[in-house]
Amino acid sequence: MTNQAMDNFKSQVFLILNSIPFGECIAYGELAAQAGFPNHARQVGAIMKKLPKDTSLPWHRVVNAQRRISFAENTDGYLRQKEKLEQEGWLIVGTKLQLKNKDS
DNA sequence: CGGCTGGCTGCCT
DNA sequence: AAGGCAGCCAGCC
Numbered sequence: 001m002t003n004q005a006m007d008n009f010k011s012q013v014f015l016i017l018n019s020i021p022f023g024e025c026i027a028y029g030e031l032a033a034q035a036g037f038p039n040h041a042r043q044v045g046a047i048m049k050k051l052p053k054d055t056s057l058p059w060h061r062v063v064n065a066q067r068r069i070s071f072a073e074n075t076d077g078y079l080r081q082k083e084k085l086e087q088e089g090w091l092i093v094g095t096k097l098q099l100k101n102k103d104s
Numbered sequence: 105c106g107g108c109t110g111g112c113t114g115c116c117t
Numbered sequence: 118a119a120g121g122c123a124g125c126c127a128g129c130c
Contacts, residue, residue: 001127028112039125041112046127048111062111070111077111 001037009037013047019060023088025097027065045070053080060084068095 001009012035020026026034029041037043048059060081064070069085071078073095082092093097 006127011109032112039113040127042110042125043112043127045111059111063110075111081111 005037009035009043010047013044014034014057016061017057017062020058023090025061025063025067025085025090027067028062028070029047029065031062041065056085061088063097067097069094069097 009032013031016026016031016034024071027041028044029038032038032044036045048062051057051059057066069078069081069092071081078095085092085097089100091100
């Protein structure tokens with residue numbers, strides 16, 4: 001992957017991220033695929049990792065393919081993501097995301 | 105330049 | 118349902 005492609009990739013990731021509506025979420029792999037680069041799920045994670053804590057991007061809407069938060073519980077990242085998701089109407093059980101109403 | 109490490113995934117016990 | 122494992126690929130050392 002060229003540096004240029006990578007810039008493009010990042011740009012796409014940010015765009016797509018911003019396009020995710022309130023209350024929805026997307027998987028790392030899917031985000032990567034939509035950005036035009038399948039099998040780059042981890043790279044998406046790497047990008048998220050670099051984001052400043054005060055970023056305005058809805059990075060919390062990105063979860064793993066199992067619809068779980070990809071952080072161990074009691075970690076800082078986990079807590080921050082959980083909090084933001086709860087603000088968007090999600091119910092978090094452990095690392096698992098569920099809809100408040102019914103679900104599954 | 106080789107080796108290890110991840111905000112991952114899917115397949116196979 | 119729950120681990121283990123092997124691909125995956127850019128960063129870092």
